[in-house]
Amino acid sequence: MPIVKPVLLGFVCALVFGAVARSDPAGLRQNPQSGSYVATAGDCGGRIVFDVTAQATLTFGAASQYPNDCDITVSNVGRYTGPGTARGVVLAIDRLEMPNQGNVLYPGQTTVFSKVESKWVETGYGQRQLWKPDNRVTFFVDCDAGSDKVSDGLGPGPGANRTLGHGFIRLSHFIDYSGGASQARWSTTGQCAPGDVLHMAGPLRGGEGHAAFVWNGNGTTIVNAVPGGPCAALFDNAVAEIVNLTCRAENGNACFGADSGAKLYFITTPSTCSPGVGSGFTVSGPGSTIEFFNVGFNFGSPGVATAPVSMFSAQNGGIVIFDTPQTITFLGDVAFSQAGLVAYELGGILLAGTKFNTAGHTVSGLRFLCEKFSVLRGLGGSPNTTLPGNQDGIIGPDCRAF
Numbered sequence: 001m002p003i004v005k006p007v008l009l010g011f012v013c014a015l016v017f018g019a020v021a022r023s024d025p026a027g028l029r030q031n032p033q034s035g036s037y038v039a040t041a042g043d044c045g046g047r048i049v050f051d052v053t054a055q056a057t058l059t060f061g062a063a064s065q066y067p068n069d070c071d072i073t074v075s076n077v078g079r080y081t082g083p084g085t086a087r088g089v090v091l092a093i094d095r096l097e098m099p100n101q102g103n104v105l106y107p108g109q110t111t112v113f114s115k116v117e118s119k120w121v122e123t124g125y126g127q128r129q130l131w132k133p134d135n136r137v138t139f140f141v142d143c144d145a146g147s148d149k150v151s152d153g154l155g156p157g158p159g160a161n162r163t164l165g166h167g168f169i170r171l172s173h174f175i176d177y178s179g180g181a182s183q184a185r186w187s188t189t190g191q192c193a194p195g196d197v198l199h200m201a202g203p204l205r206g207g208e209g210h211a212a213f214v215w216n217g218n219g220t221t222i223v224n225a226v227p228g229g230p231c232a233a234l235f236d237n238a239v240a241e242i243v244n245l246t247c248r249a250e251n252g253n254a255c256f257g258a259d260s261g262a263k264l265y266f267i268t269t270p271s272t273c274s275p276g277v278g279s280g281f282t283v284s285g286p287g288s289t290i291e292f293f294n295v296g297f298n299f300g301s302p303g304v305a306t307a308p309v310s311m312f313s314a315q316n317g318g319i320v321i322f323d324t325p326q327t328i329t330f331l332g333d334v335a336f337s338q339a340g341l342v343a344y345e346l347g348g349i350l351l352a353g354t355k356f357n358t359a360g361h362t363v364s365g366l367r368f369l370c371e372k373f374s375v376l377r378g379l380g381g382s383p384n385t386t387l388p389g390n391q392d393g394i395i396g397p398d399c400r401a402f
Helices: 008-021 162-175
Strands: 029-033 048-049 056-060 071-076 089-093 110-116 120-121 137-142 184-189 198-202 214-215 221-224 234-237 239-243 246-249 255-257 263-266 271-274 278-283 289-292 298-299 310-315 319-322 327-330 340-345 349-350 355-357 368-371 375-377
Touching: 048 056, 071 089, 137 162, 162 184, 162 198, 234 239, 234 263, 255 263, 255 289, 271 278, 278 289, 278 375, 310 319, 310 349, 340 349, 340 375, 368 375
Parallel strands: 029 048, 048 071, 056 089, 137 184, 184 214, 198 234, 214 239, 221 246, 234 255, 239 263, 246 271, 255 278, 263 289, 271 298, 278 310, 289 319, 298 327, 310 340, 319 349, 327 355, 340 368, 349 375
Antiparallel strands: 071 110, 110 120
């Protein structure tokens, strides 16, 4: 029998085992998974590799069930190309909370869990970099059927998050959109719990253009019953587009607000603002804009008489813009306590000839108030008849209205 020389033996071993080395540079033993899985003692010193198209859960039992010096690497190698493709892996690690890094391992992420002093510790947190998708990502919130604890947010229904607050943290804190995605989509449904609102401080990391974050409300109703801000409030140069969202603002809150350079766009399908004693749309600060792209909106509450402060309030350099003439439809009786349109201290409201349909409802109060170097444009030449209300507007000597 011929003797295999060491050199030839080494070459054969490289052929046989080279694939393992190439697929896992660390040389770890791999345990591939295509669905939910419970880690065992046999996974210590190895890597659990997920490639899933449906949400999966990785469960670690009590650390006492595993040998000492146990390190388990976990990777999600799926490639997300849109809804229904690669999904996240929910991490259910015994007695381990992960508030800073989140409990979902998204496609392309890797981490390590180690048994340290009889408990699990995520020692690979430094390896778990932000998810950097190369395709536009769609996140889902279902205020009726979703879950914040056991959902990755990448699918509708049970795969969705339940609250706006948690869902927005997922898509804004754990993702870097500069990997080629550049944009995020948010699809929400149902009636959200009172006080569950969007506060967006700053643009998405790596997001580009005014469509970097598009929120399709699908008729979602937000009830802002807690004092402190609008149903959707943008700050610090945040950018968002909103489609078909209903806000019922109570306790003096506004429906929608943009401040400190934020830009809020309404597109495609009209949204609804139902304020109580608060304002409709408020915009403040240089560079802050609320803009309507070829779409109007609905104002007021069906069957309920309301007394909001105003419909639009633009001040301190903030601007409300209609790109083309649109229609604003009233859903109930409205009595403005200040004025329908308020342009104050360098504020601007540019209506482009937009029309107001009272739809048989009574709209009363001062039509508009324009003071302190502000602008009202697109009033159609007869502002005291084309704007909602039953009292003439007030134009200060330093206001330009036309």
